[in-house]
Ligand SMILES: Nc1ncnc2c1ncn2[C@@H]1O[C@H](COP(=O)(O)OP(=O)(O)OP(=O)(O)O)[C@@H](O)[C@H]1O
């Protein structure tokens with residue numbers, strides 16, 4: 001397995017006696033895009049604020065490239081580039097002037113590096129124009145350029161695609177993927193939309209009510225588990241009863257029964273229904289969207 005770039009170990013956060021983050025542990029590897037996925041209020045921003053050193057950890061620790069954010073704060077945060085809240089840009093200055101402004105406050109950034117990041121985020125043609133003429137996607141890229149100036153090993157972006165249109169989302173997505181691949185950077189992005197994570201991330205960690213409830217590779221997520229089959233049958237009440245008696249997990253959707261099954265169990269169920277003189281009009285697999293799977297996962301954990 002690749003090298004660990006970020007490691008959270010039993011991280012908890014309490015604010016005014018309220019437990020906001022509970023015992024969160026995960027690792028992010030060099031060269032991967034890790035998605036931090038959860039609904040509004042789940043604790044994504046809070047966790048990210050602790051990862052970039054903007055907020056103290058109540059208990060546990062975070063290591064960035066091996067350095068503890070608690071005991072080696074400066075070393076740890078020196079490896080991090082981040083956009084947490086909307087990056088503050090001066091709209092009446094050009095993109096270039098904005099970067100220069102930032103570079104002056106950060107030791108060790110050369111002219112060469114400035115040009116390099118501008119090229120890297122694809123803003124070379126527009127960098128001498130005022131930021132107020134930029135699209136949201138371009139501003140987002142300028143923010144990323146700023147976060148990259150000091151050559152961080154870890155890039156952390158809180159909801160980087162917020163407010164972008166599909167083309168803008170795609171642009172950021174492709175760009176982050178190539179950064180991870182070509183620069184061997186570890187990238188952490190948060191989002192509340194699984195559909196976005198699907199194409200951008202290698203793995204996702206799902207957070208809910210301050211707890212990390214699951215980590216999966218996107219590939220496994222897509223292939224994961226049992227399917228649902230739609231049975232159009234008559235009489236439906238009787239069919240439902242038979243399936244319940246057979247301990248199947250069913251749901252009535254639009255005058256049909258949706259049954260959770262492994263594929264090779266389908267013939268058995270059909271046979272069972274036929275033996276009970278149930279008329280079968282159609283049996284088809286219902287493909288679940290990732291969103292469905294995600295909701296399933298989170299509701300399981302809630303015990304709904
Ligand atoms: N400074 C604070 N004081 C008290 N509660 C806070 C503070 N910061 C965050 N919280 C609470 O912690 C929880 C997690 O908030 P957080 O902003 O981390 O969620 P999030 O996952 O980023 O949500 P969103 O998708 O809306 O950005 C929320 O219930 C929030 O109200």
Ligand SMILES: [Mg+2]
Pocket residue numbers: 044045046158
């Ligand atoms: Mg947030």
